[in-house]
Amino acid sequence: MFIDRATIFVKAGNGGNGAVSFHREKYVAAGGPDGGDGGRGGDVIFVVDKNLNTLEKFRYKKKYQAEHGAPGSSRNCTGRSGQDLIIPVPEGTIVREAESGQIMADLSGVDRVIIAKGGKGGAGNQHFATSTRQIPRFAKPGVPGESFTLQLELKLLADVGLVGFPNVGKSTLISMVSGAKPKIANYHFTTLSPILGVVSYGEEGKTFVMADIPGLVEGASEGVGLGHDFLRHVDRCRLIIHVVDVSGIEGRDPIEDFEKINFELRNFDEELGSRPQIVAANKCDLATEEQIERFRQYIETKGIPFFPIIAASRTGVKELIQEVIDQLQTLPPVRVYETEYVHELPKAGLGDRSKYEITEENGIFYVEADWLEQILSTVNMDDYASLQYFQRVLRDCGIIDKLDEMGIQEGQTVDIFGFQFEYIR
Numbered sequence: 001m002f003i004d005r006a007t008i009f010v011k012a013g014n015g016g017n018g019a020v021s022f023h024r025e026k027y028v029a030a031g032g033p034d035g036g037d038g039g040r041g042g043d044v045i046f047v048v049d050k051n052l053n054t055l056e057k058f059r060y061k062k063k064y065q066a067e068h069g070a071p072g073s074s075r076n077c078t079g080r081s082g083q084d085l086i087i088p089v090p091e092g093t094i095v096r097e098a099e100s101g102q103i104m105a106d107l108s109g110v111d112r113v114i115i116a117k118g119g120k121g122g123a124g125n126q127h128f129a130t131s132t133r134q135i136p137r138f139a140k141p142g143v144p145g146e147s148f149t150l151q152l153e154l155k156l157l158a159d160v161g162l163v164g165f166p167n168v169g170k171s172t173l174i175s176m177v178s179g180a181k182p183k184i185a186n187y188h189f190t191t192l193s194p195i196l197g198v199v200s201y202g203e204e205g206k207t208f209v210m211a212d213i214p215g216l217v218e219g220a221s222e223g224v225g226l227g228h229d230f231l232r233h234v235d236r237c238r239l240i241i242h243v244v245d246v247s248g249i250e251g252r253d254p255i256e257d258f259e260k261i262n263f264e265l266r267n268f269d270e271e272l273g274s275r276p277q278i279v280a281a282n283k284c285d286l287a288t289e290e291q292i293e294r295f296r297q298y299i300e301t302k303g304i305p306f307f308p309i310i311a312a313s314r315t316g317v318k319e320l321i322q323e324v325i326d327q328l329q330t331l332p333p334v335r336v337y338e339t340e341y342v343h344e345l346p347k348a349g350l351g352d353r354s355k356y357e358i359t360e361e362n363g364i365f366y367v368e369a370d371w372l373e374q375i376l377s378t379v380n381m382d383d384y385a386s387l388q389y390f391q392r393v394l395r396d397c398g399i400i401d402k403l404d405e406m407g408i409q410e411g412q413t414v415d416i417f418g419f420q421f422e423y424i425r
Contacts, residue, residue, distance in 0.1 A: 004154040004232065006058035007098060011084035013041025015119035015142025016069035018127075022135065023075075031067055034135055035125035036072030041118030042082035043146040047093065048111050049088035053196070055154055066116070069142055072124045092236070094158040094337055098149040102340040108157055108236075109336055112138050115150070119143030141375050153232070156194055156212035157334055160324055161237030163265070164216075165257050168245040169282040171195070172311040174212045179319055194233045201325055208328055211237065212411055231268045238331045239324060240265075240277045246295050246308070247286035254281070254295045276327060277304055282321055283306045365408055365418045365423075367399060376417055 016038025023031025034241055040283045044066050064087060070079035094113060097114040105113040120143045164169040178197025181403065194211040234240065241262065258279070266273025279299045284292055292308055299306040307321055309316035356369035373394060392399035394400050403423065412423050 003056040003059060006055045006152045007149065008058050008062050008064060008152065010064045010087075010116050010146070011066065012044050012085075012116035012118040012145030012146040013068040014067040014144050015039070015041050015121040015301050016071040016079035016082075016124035018124040018139030019072035019073035019074065019079075020125045020137055020139050026159055032134065033125040033129050033298045034074055034076050035139050036077040036079065037124050037127075038072050038121030039079035040079040040121050041069045041142065042066035043085045043091045043114045043118045044085045044087065044146075046087050046089050046093070046107060046113050046115050048091045048093075048103065050091055052088060052090040055093070055152055055272055056154060065276055066145065068091075069121050071119070071142075071281045072078060072139070073128040075223075076124070079121060082146065084118075087115075088228050089152065090154055091157050094153045095154060096151040096153065097341050098151045100341070101151075102149075103337050104150070104261040104341040108334065116146040116148055119145040136414035140389050144371065151270075156196060156211050156233045157209065158162075158196060158233070158237050159208040159334065160239050161234045161267045162197075162241050162243055163234060163261055165245070165261065166245035167250070168243045168257075169311045170212050173243060173280065173282070173309075173317070174210055176311055176314050176317055178210060186349060199321065199324075201321065208324070208374070210241075228396060231264070231272075234265070234271065234275075235272060236335050237275065238334060239327055240275050241280050241320070241324070242277050243280045243282050243311075245283050246281035246297070247283040247291055248291065249283065254291070255298050258299070269393070276331065278320065278323055278327070278397050279304055279306050280311075280425075281306065281308045282311050282380030284314075284315070285310045291313050316327070337378065353419050355403075356397065358399070358406060360406060364413045364415050364420075365403060365406070367414060369399075372416060376419060 009186075016039050019035035021033065021035040023034045025031060044064060064085060066083035066085035067084045074080045087105055091107060094103060095105040095107070095113070096102060099106055102287075104115060107113060122140035122142040125136045125139045128138065157185045162174060164170055168216075174195065174197045178199045194214065197210045197212070198207050198208050199210050211233060213231075220289050242258065244257050247253070248254055262273060281287075281292060281295055296306050296308070307316055307320040307323065309320055311317065356367060356372070358368075359366050372393075375390065391400075408414075408423050410424060413420050
């Protein structure tokens with residue numbers, strides 16, 4: 001099944017916590033602090049796999065987690081870094097941050113991109129020893145890894161896109177000029193997903209990529225049928241071959257067909273509507289000379305190259321492909337989207353310090369914040385210097401000011417994840 005959109009959640013590894021440890025050795029009565037730093041959390045990395053052409057696997061797995069860094073240990077040993085998580089994606093995948101819609105990466109022309117960065121390891125207590133604080137009983141927690149809900153969108157990388165109404169001969173044409181083998185039948189929507197074909201030319205073995213975009217219909221730019229799904233894949237094409245059934249055998253006027261498809265292209269994206277085009281008037285064997293000439297005159301007055309062809313017998317196809325080759329040599333490369341999202345790692349141990357909640361129940365003030373739980377795990381509440389460090393964190397983050405604002409009185413109880421203490425101004 002061809003799937004070109006998916007929504008997933010990714011989480012980079014957290015940095016390991018710094019260690020609280022003191023040197024212990026025979027004949028050394030009071031060794032100094034030797035707690036090592038935590039290891040770095042693993043990154044989430046998207047890597048292009050050219051054997052993939054669909055986002056189907058993301059239908060079944062929605063959450064991806066890189067490995068956390070290991071905590072530090074004694075003897076100044078740094079914890080092991082978490083293993084990076086490698087996620088293969090098709091070439092041409094655009095990665096957006098779901099909430100803002102900003103583009104984080106375009107996997108076109110690049111092989112790998114770090115999407116979520118792992119957190120830095122926390123500092124061990126060896127870093128907090130001073131002349132006046134020789135036995136620090138606290139360390140810093142690791143930095144949380146980045147996490148995102150992502151929207152993945154696949155926009156095929158093709159130099160040339162074939163567009164037109166259903167059953168006009170696009171699949172036949174691509175099968176004649178490339179190694180692509182689409183299903184071909186005399187009914188609408190035989191092709192239900194874009195098909196890529198590689199067209200070779202010249203003695204040097206040069207190639208370009210052609211995409212058979214499934215038949216568009218009137219209203220496609222508004223989402224009628226699978227309009228948005230199909231139009232997405234025309235977006236990167238450098239050149240458009242507009243295939244039209246010049247015979248009108250299905251009761252349609254080729255001029256109206258031409259204008260309707262171009263309207264849908266413009267309505268979807270104004271820039272797409274102005275993309276260079278070549279018109280391939282197909283099924284000339286079923287058309288009269290008058291039909292062909294009427295359509296030719298209409299197209300040539302617009303300054304668009306016109307080629308009458310019979311795709312099934314390759315008639316006129318060689319001349320059409322030569323025109324494609326000539327135009328591609330003058331056109332800019334396939335469109336690549338610029339990154340819009342700016343990565344900002346949180347400060348060590350604080351995460352997003354603005355995210356906390358304080359509630360009061362029966363005279364007890366309950367403080368809830370995910371990042372505080374991580375800090376609590378590295379603080380020794382029986383040590384005065386360690387408590388001073390924890391109090392400084394609460395004040396810097398605005399929690400103390402918020403408690404004052406809520407009317408807390410001296411001696412009342414504050415509860416943070418089960419750790420309770422009396423509030424003192």
